[in-house]
Amino acid sequence: MDIKYFLKLQPGFENFSNADLDVFARMLNVALYPARHSFTVRGEQGHALYLIMDGAVTMTSGDVQPGDGDARSLRIGEWFGLLSLVENLPAFENCCASDSVTVASFNRVQFDELFELAPPIGRHFLYMLAKQLARTLIAQNSRLSARARLSK
Numbered sequence: 778m779d780i781k782y783f784l785k786l787q788p789g790f791e792n793f794s795n796a797d798l799d800v801f802a803r804m805l806n807v808a809l810y811p812a813r814h815s816f817t818v819r820g821e822q823g824h825a826l827y828l829i830m831d832g833a834v835t836m837t838s839g840d841v842q843p844g845d846g847d848a849r850s851l852r853i854g855e856w857f858g859l860l861s862l863v864e865n866l867p868a869f870e871n872c873c874a875s876d877s878v879t880v881a882s883f884n885r886v887q888f889d890e891l892f893e894l895a896p897p898i899g900r901h902f903l904y905m906l907a908k909q910l911a912r913t914l915i916a917q918n919s920r921l922s923a924r925a926r927l928s929k
Contacts, residue, residue: 778830780802780805780807780830780881781795781798781799781802783828783830783881784798784801784802785798786854787828787854789901789905790898790901793895793897793898793901794897796895797895797897797898798895798898800891800894800895800898801891801895801898804883804887804890804891804894805828805881805882805883806881806882806883807830807879807880807881807882808879808880808882809877809878809879810874810877810878810879810880811874811877812874812875812876812877812878813873813874814873814874814878815871815872815873815874816834816857816858816872816873816874816880817857817858817861817868817870817871817872818868818871819837819838819867819868819869819870819871820867820868821867821868822861822865822866822867822868823858823860823861823867823868824858824861824882824884825858825861825882825883825884825885826856826857826858826859826861826862826882826883826884826888826902827856827857827858827872827880827881827882827883828854828855828856828880828881828882828883829851829852829853829854829855829856829857829878829879829880830853830879830880830881831853831878831879832853832874832875832876832877832878832879833850833851833852833853833874833875833876833878834850834851834855834857834872834873834874834875834878834880835848835849835850835851835872835873835874835875836848836849836850836851836857836870836871836872837849837870837871837873838869838870838871838916838920850875851872856905857870857872858872858882859902859905859906859909860906860909860910860913861884861885862885862888862902862906863906863910864885869913869916869917888902
């Protein structure tokens with residue numbers, strides 16, 4: 778599938794200029810990964826932001842791989858690894874390929890370059906990142922509050 782066309786189908790990307798989408802599409806690395814490939818490990822620095830183009834990824838909040846903790850299945854068109862764009866911020870979830878999966882990836886260096894080459898898309902990712910950080914903070918606070926209640 779044409780990556781630029783795929784991007785235009787993503788919420789929030791339909792109104793970007795063709796020039797900005799061309800720049801971003803050229804920055805993405807599309808690759809196929811086997812089942813059980815580990816993309817992010819909770820507590821470790823992630824390597825990239827990923828967009829699922831085909832297949833599925835299992836996201837868990839537990840301290841080990843799928844099977845422990847709250848599992849959530851991510852499908853075609855979903856992004857994960859957004860916090861990898863923040864330097865020295867460890868992942869809060871484990872993300873592992875459920876089956877063979879094709880993803881487009883984008884790393885921290887490319888994220889910095891995006892602000893010079895396609896500023897509107899860079900700002901869009903900053904907005905997405907701020908929302909994800911807020912959701913993660915709320916989730917972590919809920920987990921800590923639940924643990925505190927259990928220990929009393």
